[in-house]
Amino acid sequence: MQKPFYLFGAGGLGKEYYHYIFQTFDFERNYVFKGFLDDVATGQGFRNHPIFKSEEVVFSGECAMLFAVGSPKVKRVLDERLTGRSIEFPSLVHPRAMLVDLNGITIGQGTAVCPGSILTTEIVIGLHVLINLNCTVGHDVQIGDYSSLMPGVHISGQVRIGREVMIGTGAVVLNGITIGDGATVGAGAVVNKDVPEGTTVVGVPARPLQR
Structure with missing residues (x-):
């Protein structure tokens, strides 16, 4: 029996995920797409699918969902809001990603592991992680729950990435680095030293952002 399927997030990432889901996990045999959920937008969304306010959707039975959201904090909050619901969260590995x-x-x-990304070996990835377009993840890497790697991020071997970490487009994390929970790595940064919890680093080499 097909499960109702929603994408939580009606922005640009939601549009991309809309295409990915139909190319992944034999979607049309297992699910039926019902529309987008959003806390801001309503009405008709991408390809004329409805956008529901999240509270308007009554999950009276089982359904499936992905968080089409880049922000680690927002993903964590959504997950906490939906705790206890009968919701399946499938992992999405696009066929043009390489494991x-x-x-x-x-x-x-x-x-979600998006097109063009390459993951090698001995890698552990947590819940609701985004590995966006054309990323590489080397050997013996751990990525914590809710973290997001934006397009073109390169993670070397033996790296530890905590929970709720955001790594910006084109950033490079060198071998053996640890990035603490809630940290942010700016776009294009080259991380050659450990990043403490909650710290934002930018530049080449990456240094804490001065506020």
């Missing part, structure tokens, strides 16, 4: 070692990569529920 070099299928037996050596663990991917949590609700995580």
Whole structure:
């Protein structure tokens, strides 16, 4: 039986995910797309699918969903709001992403690996993680829940990325680095030292942002 399927987020990432889901996990056999959920927009969304206010949708039965949201904090808040609901969060690995070692990569529920990304071996990825277009993730890497890697991020081997971490477009994280929970890495940064929890780093080499 097909489950109702929603994308939480009606912005640009929601538009991309809309295409990805139909190319992944035999979508039309397992799910039926019902529309987008959003806390701001309503009406008709991408390809004329409805946008529901999240509270308007009554999950009286089982459904499936992905968070089409880049912000780590927002993903965590949404997950907490929906705790206890009968919701399936499938992981989405696009067929044009490459997982070099299928037996050596663990991917949590609700995580998306987008086209062009390459993951090698001995990698553990948490819940609701976004690995956007054309990223690379090297060996023995851990990525915590709700974190987001924007397009073109390159993660070297033996890197530890905490929960709710945002890594901006084109950033590079060198071998053996640890990035603490809630940290932000600016676009194009090159991270060659550990990043403490809650810290924003920018530049080449990456340094804490002065406020």
